[in-house]
Amino acid sequence: MNNARQRLEQKQRLRILPGQLQLVPLLEMNGEEVRDHIEQEIATNPALEVKSEPDEQNLEKTEDGETYRESPDEMQRKDYGDDDDMPVYHANNRSQDDEYYEPTAIAEESITDYLMSQVRERDITKEEELIAEYIIGNLDEGGYLRRSPQAIADDITFSGNLEVETAQVKKVLTIVRELDPPGIGATDLRDCILLQLQRMDDNGSVRLAISIVEHYFNEFSHKHYDKICMALNITDDQLKKAIDVIKSVNPKPGSAYSGSDSERRTQQLTPDFQIEIDDEDPENPQLLMTLLNKIPELQISESYTSIYRKMMQRADKKATQKSEVAVVKDAYERANDFISVLRRRQEKLALTMEAIMERQHDFLLTGDERKLKPMVLNDIAQITGLDTSVISRVTSGKYVTTPWGVFSLKHFFSEGLMHEAGEEVSAREICSVLKELVDGEDKRHPLSDEKLCADLQERGYHIARRTIAKYRERLKIPVARLRKEM
Numbered sequence: 290m291n292n293a294r295q296r297l298e299q300k301q302r303l304r305i306l307p308g309q310l311q312l313v314p315l316l317e318m319n320g321e322e323v324r325d326h327i328e329q330e331i332a333t334n335p336a337l338e339v340k341s342e343p344d345e346q347n348l349e350k351t352e353d354g355e356t357y358r359e360s361p362d363e364m365q366r367k368d369y370g371d372d373d374d375m376p377v378y379h380a381n382n383r384s385q386d387d388e389y390y391e392p393t394a395i396a397e398e399s400i401t402d403y404l405m406s407q408v409r410e411r412d413i414t415k416e417e418e419l420i421a422e423y424i425i426g427n428l429d430e431g432g433y434l435r436r437s438p439q440a441i442a443d444d445i446t447f448s449g450n451l452e453v454e455t456a457q458v459k460k461v462l463t464i465v466r467e468l469d470p471p472g473i474g475a476t477d478l479r480d481c482i483l484l485q486l487q488r489m490d491d492n493g494s495v496r497l498a499i500s501i502v503e504h505y506f507n508e509f510s511h512k513h514y515d516k517i518c519m520a521l522n523i524t525d526d527q528l529k530k531a532i533d534v535i536k537s538v539n540p541k542p543g544s545a546y547s548g549s550d551s552e553r554r555t556q557q558l559t560p561d562f563q564i565e566i567d568d569e570d571p572e573n574p575q576l577l578m579t580l581l582n583k584i585p586e587l588q589i590s591e592s593y594t595s596i597y598r599k600m601m602q603r604a605d606k607k608a609t610q611k612s613e614v615a616v617v618k619d620a621y622e623r624a625n626d627f628i629s630v631l632r633r634r635q636e637k638l639a640l641t642m643e644a645i646m647e648r649q650h651d652f653l654l655t656g657d658e659r660k661l662k663p664m665v666l667n668d669i670a671q672i673t674g675l676d677t678s679v680i681s682r683v684t685s686g687k688y689v690t691t692p693w694g695v696f697s698l699k700h701f702f703s704e705g706l707m708h709e710a711g712e713e714v715s716a717r718e719i720c721s722v723l724k725e726l727v728d729g730e731d732k733r734h735p736l737s738d739e740k741l742c743a744d745l746q747e748r749g750y751h752i753a754r755r756t757i758a759k760y761r762e763r764l765k766i767p768v769a770r771l772r773k774e775m
């Protein structure tokens with residue numbers, strides 16, 4: 290009985306998963322990725338086509354003189370005596386009049402394209418190439434791989450494309466780490482520096498630099514140079530030359546290929562939403578949201594629908610026709626499901642952005658970071674009625690253009706605490722004040738975390754010193770000793 294129950298549960302999951310698996314990746318995709326996915330779907334499903342506006346050449350007159358537009362399917366039927374003679378086809382996937390939001394800057398070849406072009410030059414299997422593409426797709430903006438080989442193997446296997454073992458991922462990762470620019474695929478800064486040092490021309494300073502990074506990286510990071518000299522029995526001059534070699538590497542090799550981080554984001558970034566301010570009534574300005582990731586409007590072609598209905602109505606299906614009926618039915622139902630999933634995606638994106646606008650109304654009207662309210666995924670889930678996992682996917686990799694600049698949707702999320710005035714303030718507000726204090730400090734006597742904590746408490750932000758350290762690290766502000774200037 291237990292085995293029977295387990296089989297029943299598996300069948301129930303299989304009835305749910307196909308729809309979920311179709312929607313989940315679409316939620317995570319940005320507008321350009323969705324359009325590429327739509328093109329692939331149209332190319333493989335003859336029932337799908339882009340709904341295009343009829344042109345003036347298709348105007349016809351009725352018997353009473355009225356003008357109507359003749360559809361492409363109606364025009365085609367004139368050339369065929371019966372629906373059975375009509376070929377199954379799909380139309381061009383995009384009309385010349387389709388308008389899409391384009392980024393203001395032209396995107397250069399991405400680091401992903403550059404790396405994959407090198408991968409394809411290697412003597413590897415198709416399976417290994419797929420794994421390499423997945424690894425490269427998981428690199429962050431700096432070119433680091435923050436996920437473990439086991440997690441990547443599990444993801445590829447779960448997607449259903451390939452059964453992959455952790456050992457296979459490790460093998461391909463070794464290949465990726467040999468690609469240019471040096472340092473790609475590193476797990477952390479130390480690993481990144483080592484990858485680059487190991488590919489430099491061998492000399493005394495390079496060997497010394499490798500030894501320092503391998504064995505004394507913590508001392509190097511904290512500028513404990515005396516300890517390094519004593520441990521390695523080297524002079525200050527030898528240490529300085531080795532440090533110069535270490536400083537010559539690129540700590541973010543992923544950003545080197547297309548210029549700086551900010552330039553690369555500008556080149557490749559296409560916002561998914563636009564927020565504007567309607568200040569026609571100065572006393573009550575309104576926020577207006579537009580979904581920019583416009584995608585082609587799809588439909589099931591009339592000719593294919595006609596064929597489908599006719600086949601379904603036939604009572605005397607011959608055995609030889611059953612396979613044809615199954616193919617037509619499958620294409621029709623897949624097209625119908627795909628159109629439905631696309632519509633649900635757009636609805637969830639709009640619903641989520643509207644909820645963020647509601648929560649962050651004051652910031653979006655003023656651009657003042659201090660007016661960002663604390664907000665977590667559950668806050669938006671409660672407003673929209675969607676699951677937090679859906680909110681996470683919708684906001685992942687999406688951007689919105691506002692009068693104050695372009696922001697990642699993740700920018701609006703942060704934890705908060707209570708100000709002594711009784712108002713809930715966001716972590717971003719505290720970070721803003723913290724940065725203001727550090728920018729204004731005397732660099733000969735920089736503020737310690739204890740002093741920063743005391744200054745913030747004087748301003749009404751009652752937080753612990755360890756929280757100050759966390760926010761300081763988030764802002765990439767070093768400790769007081771490393772901020773000291775002579």
